[in-house]
Amino acid sequence: MRLSPISLVVAAAVTLGLAGAARANPFQKLSDEDLAAYHTQVGAEAPFRAGERLLADLEARDKYAAASLVDAAIVRYHEREARRFGNDQRAVITAYGVIWVLVTVFTVFLWLRQRRLNGELMELQAKLARAERS
Amino acid sequence: MKARPPSPLVLLCALLASVGFVVAPVLIFQKAPLAPYYELLFNQKIFYYHVPCAWVMFVATYVCGIASIAYLRTRQAAWDDVAQAAGDLVTLFGALMLITGPLWAKASWGAYWKWDARLTTSLLLWLLFLAYSLLRRYGGPGSERLAAGLAVFGMADVPLIYFAVKIWTTQHPNTTVVPALGPGMRPPFYLASITFVLFYVVLQAACQAVARGQRLLHEAQDHYAEQE
Numbered sequence: 583m584r585l586s587p588i589s590l591v592v593a594a595a596v597t598l599g600l601a602g603a604a605r606a607n608p609f610q611k612l613s614d615e616d617l618a619a620y621h622t623q624v625g626a627e628a629p630f631r632a633g634e635r636l637l638a639d640l641e642a643r644d645k646y647a648a649a650s651l652v653d654a655a656i657v658r659y660h661e662r663e664a665r666r667f668g669n670d671q672r673a674v675i676t677a678y679g680v681i682w683v684l685v686t687v688f689t690v691f692l693w694l695r696q697r698r699l700n701g702e703l704m705e706l707q708a709k710l711a712r713a714e715r716s
Numbered sequence: 717m718k719a720r721p722p723s724p725l726v727l728l729c730a731l732l733a734s735v736g737f738v739v740a741p742v743l744i745f746q747k748a749p750l751a752p753y754y755e756l757l758f759n760q761k762i763f764y765y766h767v768p769c770a771w772v773m774f775v776a777t778y779v780c781g782i783a784s785i786a787y788l789r790t791r792q793a794a795w796d797d798v799a800q801a802a803g804d805l806v807t808l809f810g811a812l813m814l815i816t817g818p819l820w821a822k823a824s825w826g827a828y829w830k831w832d833a834r835l836t837t838s839l840l841l842w843l844l845f846l847a848y849s850l851l852r853r854y855g856g857p858g859s860e861r862l863a864a865g866l867a868v869f870g871m872a873d874v875p876l877i878y879f880a881v882k883i884w885t886t887q888h889p890n891t892t893v894v895p896a897l898g899p900g901m902r903p904p905f906y907l908a909s910i911t912f913v914l915f916y917v918v919l920q921a922a923c924q925a926v927a928r929g930q931r932l933l934h935e936a937q938d939h940y941a942e943q944e
Contacts, residue, residue, distance in 0.1 A: 677765065677820065681812050681815075685812075692919075696925075
């Protein structure tokens with residue numbers, strides 16, 4: 583039996599949906615009041631403090647889960663920083679490159695203008711010499 | 717008409733600028749610490765060339781403006797040569813500033829361009845001098861006086877650019893950034909700035925020589941045509 587692409591997509595969606603349903607998110611069971619304790623408060627350090635509270639509460643309940651959370655956060659942090667450093671590096675290399683390319687183009691144009699000027703000067707000198715001879 | 721050899725001062729500037737362009741990147745990338753702000757860090761390295769380009773653009777603007785005033789008062793063509801050379805260099809260094817700035821802005825602010833007062837007034841100055849250069853090339857006889865007026869007007873834009881960050885609320889950093897630089901950032905920054913100024917002196921002399929040569933040649937050609 584051959585399956586059409588549409589039926590394949592439907593089958594994949596159903597399978598993923600079932601898999602999602604099988605592993606329920608425990609945070610969905612928490613009420614808004616429970617989560618409010620982890621919301622960002624006013625102040626520059628507030629997000630960090632909220633994260634610390636979440637981690638401390640999780641550690642008190644399950645040390646293994648808390649350690650896994652820290653590991654996952656470290657990996658995410660490094661991924662984000664690597665991406666960011668890559669973007670910064672590209673910007674810096676492009677900026678320095680553009681400076682050198684434009685300066686080189688300008689210098690070449692200047693040199694070409696000087697050369698054209700020399701050519702015109704020689705032409706004028708030749709004309710003057712011819713005029714003197716005649 | 718004889719081509720003047722470059723003066724020893726210009727040759728010295730060229731030599732020092734060459735050394736500066738070799739040493740400055742080493743200091744910028746090897747010695748200078750990263751800026752201690754999350755939105756800056758590595759992308760702040762653009763600052764070491766972006767700001768000197770802006771400063772040199774200001775210097776060239778004043779050179780062009782003052783030489784234009786001197787030309788309008790005295791009608792001596794030598795002043796016009798100085799102004800023409802400086803005008804071309806405002807366009808060059810302005811272009812460098814306006815390209816490196818948005819590249820830095822994209823990395824730091826997340827957007828290439830914001831229509832804030834500093835950026836907009838800088839763009840206006842560059843467009844003004846682009847018009848100046850085009851007028852000098854294609855304006856025909858008498859355009860040098862019109863261009864001189866444009867250069868004087870352009871000179872008035874420089875204080876506006878400098879104080880824009882103080883007068884209006886802008887995303888562009890304030891003028892206090894350079895005096896507040898960390899001790900590790902000062903040597904590469906000042907070295908890069910001096911290097912760019914020396915490089916400007918060399919380019920100014922070269923452009924001035926070309927402008928002078930072009931003027932003298934045209935005068936000689938006109939004289940020859942009249943005699944024929």
